[in-house]
Amino acid sequence: MTQPALAYRWSQSEFVRAWEAKAFDHRVELVEGEIWPVVIGSWHGDAVGQVLALLPRVGVRVTTATLPTGGSLPDPDCWVRRADAEPVGTIGTRLSVWDAADVLLVVEVADETTIQDLNVKARLYGQAGYAVYWVITQEAIYEHTGPIATGYRTRVEYLHGERISVPYAGVELAVDDLIASDLA
Structure with missing residues (x-):
C-alpha cells in the first residue's frame, strides 16, 4: 500500500529567505503556500505596458511591486495606492x-493564468479587502468590487468597444486601449 505524498506549504518568511538567497531561477510568487511560476508572453507584456501608461496618476502611486496579501506574496501586474500611504509593516528586508x-486598484493581466486570476486571486484580494480588482484578458476586462471574506460581491465583464470606470480617478478608459488589442 502506498502512502499519499505530503504537500509542503511555504510560509512568507521561508519564501522570502529563499528569494533573497536567489534560490529561484525564474520569477515566482507565493500563493496560499504554493510557489507559482509567473508566466509572461508578448501580449501580456504589451498589455501591462498599456495599463501602466494609461492609469491616471494624480494623487496615487502605480507600482509593480509584490503585494503581501494574507499569508501570500502575489505579484500583481500592477496596483495603485494612495500617494500619501505609509507601509503598515514589512516582510524581510524589502517588502512593504x-x-x-x-x-x-489591483490588476492582473491574464493570458495563461485566467482561471487562477478569476478564482484564486480574486478570493485572495477580496479577503484582503482591496476595493477594486481587474483581470484583463485578450477578450475582456473583469472588474471585481465589493470585497467580502470569500472574494468579491460583484464581477462585471467589460468587452471590446466598452469603457471601464477608474473609480479612484473618476474617469473612464477604453477597454480596447487597456487590452492592447491592436498589439495582439
Whole structure:
C-alpha cells in the first residue's frame, strides 16, 4: 500500500529567505503556500505596458511591486495606492505591507493564468479587502468590487468597444486601449 505524498506549504518568511538567497531561477510568487511560476508572453507584456501608461496618476502611486496579501506574496501586474500611504509593516528586508484602505486598484493581466486570476486571486484580494480588482484578458476586462471574506460581491465583464470606470480617478478608459488589442 502506498502512502499519499505530503504537500509542503511555504510560509512568507521561508519564501522570502529563499528569494533573497536567489534560490529561484525564474520569477515566482507565493500563493496560499504554493510557489507559482509567473508566466509572461508578448501580449501580456504589451498589455501591462498599456495599463501602466494609461492609469491616471494624480494623487496615487502605480507600482509593480509584490503585494503581501494574507499569508501570500502575489505579484500583481500592477496596483495603485494612495500617494500619501505609509507601509503598515514589512516582510524581510524589502517588502512593504499596506493597509487595504490604501490599495485602490489591483490588476492582473491574464493570458495563461485566467482561471487562477478569476478564482484564486480574486478570493485572495477580496479577503484582503482591496476595493477594486481587474483581470484583463485578450477578450475582456473583469472588474471585481465589493470585497467580502470569500472574494468579491460583484464581477462585471467589460468587452471590446466598452469603457471601464477608474473609480479612484473618476474617469473612464477604453477597454480596447487597456487590452492592447491592436498589439495582439
